[in-house]
Amino acid sequence: MLLRMRGITKTFDRTRALQGADFELVEGEIHGLLGANGAGKSTLSKIISGHYARDGGEMTYRGRDIRLRGTRDALNIGIAIVMQETSLVPDLTVLENIFLPELGRPGRLDYRKLRRSGEEILDSLGQQDALPFDLEVRRLSSAQKQLVEIAKALSVRAKLLIFDEPTASLSPGEVERLFDVMSRLRASGRGLVFVSHRLEEVFALTDRVTVLREGRTVMDAHATSGLTQAELIRAMVGAELGAIYTERHEDNAVTGPVALEVSHLQSAPLVHDVSFKVHKGEILGLGGLVGAGRSETAEAIFGLRPRTGGSVLLNGKPLKADSPKTAIRSGLGFVAEDRRTQNIVPDLSVKENLLLAHLGAHRGFFCGYGARTKRVDELLARLDLPGDRMLDASMLSFSGGMQQKIIMARWLLLGPNVLILDEPTKGVDIGTRASIYSMLRDIAADGVALVIISSDFEELLGLADRVVVVSDGRSTADLPSSVLDEEKLTLLAAPRTSMARNTALLNDLTRQYGGAGFWALIEDESLICLNAVVKDAELDPGFKAGEARRLSETRVPLALSRREAGFVREASGGRETLVVPVTSPRGHDLGWVGLSLREGAALPPPEAIKSSIDNMAATL
Amino acid sequence: MATSHSERSVQPSLAKKLTRRLEVRMALLTLAIAAILSLLSPYFLTHSNVFNMLDQSVVIGIISVGMTFVILTGGIDLSVGSVAGLTGIILGLALQQMPIVPAIGLAVLCGAFIGLISGILINVFGLAAFVVTLGVMAIARSLAYIFSGQTAISNIPEDMQNIVYTSVLGIPSNVLFLIVLYLLAWAYLTYTKGGRTIYAVGSNKEAARAAGLNTLFYSVLPYVLSAALSAVAITFSISQLLSADPLMGNQMELDAIAAVVIGGASLYGGRGSMIGTLFGVFIMVMIRNGLNLMGVSPFWQGSAIGTIIIVALLVERFVSARVSR
Secondary structure, eight states: OOEEEEEEEEEETTEEEEEEEEEEEOTTOEEEEEOSTTSSHHHHHHHHTTSSOOSEEEEEETTEEOOOOSHHHHHHTTEEEEOSSOOOOTTSBHHHHHTHHHHTSSSOOOHHHHHHHHHHHHHHTTOTTOSOTTSBGGGSOHHHHHHHHHHHHHHTTOSEEEEESTTTTOOHHHHHHHHHHHHHHHHTTOEEEEEESOHHHHHHHOSEEEEEETTEEEEEEEEGGGOOHHHHHHHHHSSOGGGTSOOOOTTSGGGSOEEEEEEEEEETTTEEEEEEEEETTOEEEEEOOTTSSHHHHHHHHHTSSOOOEEEEEETTEEOOOSOHHHHHHTTEEEEOSOIIIIIOOTTSOHHHHHTHHHHHHOOSSBOOOGGGHHHHHHHHHHTTOOGGGTTOSOGGGSOHHHHHHHHHHHHHTTOOSEEEEESTTTTOOHHHHHHHHHHHHHHHHTTOEEEEEOSOHHHHHHHOSEEEEEETTEEEEEEEGGGOOHHHHHHHTOOHHHHHHHHHHHHHHHHHHOSEEEEEEEETTEEEEEEEEESSGGGOOSOOTTOEEEGGGSSOHHHHHHOOSSOEEOTTOSEEEEEEEEEOTTOOEEEEEEEEEETTSOOOOHHHHHHHHHHHHHHO | OTHHHHHHSOOOOHHHHHHHSHHHHHHHHHHHHHHHHHHHOTTTTSHHHHHHHHHHHHHHHHHHHHHHHHHHTTOOOTTHHHHHHHHHHHHHHHHHHSOHHHHHHHHHHHHHHHHHHHHHHHHTSOOOHHHHHHHHHHHHHHHHHHHHTTSOBOOOOGGGGGGTSOEETTEEHHHHHHHHHHHHHHHHHHHBHHHHHHHHHHHOHHHHHHTTOOHHHHHHHHHHHHHHHHHHHHHHHHHHHTOBOTTTTTTHHHHHHHHHHHTTOOTTSSOOOHHHHHHHHHHHHHHHHHHHHTTOOHHHHHHHHHHHHHHHHHHHHHHHHHHOO
16 A cells, blocks of 8 residues: 545635545556545645645555655655646756756766666656757646656656646647556556546546545545446536536527627737637637637737737627726626636725726726615625625635635626636536536526636536637637537647647648548537648538538538548549548547548559558657 | 535634724724833823824824825835935925925925836836835935035925914814825725725735726826825925925835834735824834833834834734735
């Protein structure tokens, strides 16, 4: 037994983050730590890693009672954490970061020796030459930074590694590589904690799972193989998921007038070309990976961030980006992602926090609070907030869910036309999440256009009528959520680096053989195009990147529905199309690549095309 | 569903709520100090000494109003003493050329202009308030010496004394001015959009901006006010002494910052009040007065005041750690 924790409790101010959590880990296993947002996963992992001291409970590590006073204590006994926000020093080189703990020791550094041990570590991970040792860390991709973190943990001979949501900002190919590294670490006898809320990853990787709900362990070290997805969800949510995402009224909203239209929005350095429309009464989801530029897009619309190009129309009128005040007075609201730093004013009372946007929009010398009293009372009743605590000194004594409701009320008070919410359920416990979802639906039903940014694809799909995918600062797809699922959304949200590779493949194919190539996900009778390269305009497949089509609406329906081993000639004639499946080295379905050529052209052997596609898939 | 939260959080007791009120804590502290000092010196609580202390509170009290505004936004103004000195010299020179009212107006305007420059450097160019006002402090003092020709200007018209030596209902006009100023400042900070914005800016500027508040204007305004009030304060000094000295206001920033901090304001911004500052001013003046009455050497008084500031900061740190987070 590597680690055993029993009855762990932890309280922050008045929030009981953990109230009796159990956890255990043996050598040579990957143990999934699951739970909804706010269940206490992060708190528990930070107690293991020494970031927080536990308030109560027992913790034994390799048979001995331990009490960690800091991360240094944890590192000394071989416990390391690979975090979402990395703990690397951006201005030092990769090598220096890997051996950062060494840098603190007295005496001279032997760089040659460090380099050699660095190479050994990467070898053991099967990632030879994956890292440029002499480059500053700030210039690495997020996947590379993560690898540096892992190498850093191994440089201090960590026995226990915690991976806290390690896939949140990775493309599917990078996820595969990370899983490969993690499998090797398991094979070397280390114990790994894998914190995640993506169920398919948990099933693909873990040996056992522990599920937390509201600070308690509700499923203790259960073998993954004996579980179904439904059982896991029930354990995480404490109810059937259907109860949380109540039925969505299909296709009713899209008919309303356009409330907000964003075209080719640009805001250096993260937003390059984002376009979308949202209608009155519609819920639009902005999906994508962490760091794709979604929050920055919202900030640029709202006037918190200078725009460098593009335009924004609010109710058909251009909206200037000079300040949030302009946006608010024109009927836009924005619930920013980080409640503590972007929304809450801790020294003002709860009531004044609720009235803050009113104050911002208010014209006049005095505050004009009196005129809003009636509406405030209405909102409190509607949002199920305790009216008697409105004069409390600080918002910080409320739970995350309650804080979020107050921030939402701040904007609803003004009766906005469009409300943008960035990660509205971040740090909100599951019970309040459900009530926030129904609030959002009610708000939309009242005719407000909602734009919701969320990295939780399940939430996004459960809530939004339509999803616009943003990847590396560009909107890459605009699809009704009815045609999407989490897996498709993950592929659509892949960052440009993997996009560049598959574009290169399609370019290569079309350069070599002419015609048109595409990459698409196909399910039943419909398709979502991930990418398309058309060399020969005659052979346009009838869809572009980010578009969804019924197979029968495309120009290559026969080839798409048959997906045979050879070229298929369309009934209308004129073209021959080969459709080949793409699978990752770990067997993940990555969709289909198609190549259309003119009828009568010399057809290359399908095997040659297949093998070049397989080669490319191996590098994803 | 939402009820699960109220169960999970704990309601503070009434006693705790009362001690959370800054003003209550301050009033208790002021009374305690007054009691101790009156035990140590029988002269302390006499009518004439009380009026003497009120009179001594005027200059530092006025400067502390501006300082409170600045500190509420999370800034600091080290230049108040020097700006007082410079505007005092400007007033002294102006009185040679023009009647009293325009001369005072000119001095106050000059002060406001200096504050505007500091405020813009800090909030538009993003320089540290500490450094900018330190620079302005040096510049203003040096200009005070240059403009005055290194000597005091003593031919101030005697009519200036009317500013101080008139009394309304038995209250000296300068004390009355102080009371009215604190009432106005308190009302402004409590009941107006600008006042609430100043609190919000100091507490969380980013959130304030995102809510549409004019954070730039209300970050600059306190510096303008602070420097302008320095000029007002020194006007009272000059009308009492009938002399303008380039050294006037020396180290006044220390007393003002001390008063505001003792008054419970947080140097991180967002927390503090006019009532707290007023008590802070009284505490400072009482302690100086008490030390004088007890015959403590002025050289030791610096140590006493310094210790008080540090203790006040320590207390503030413990209290704010308990109240928030």
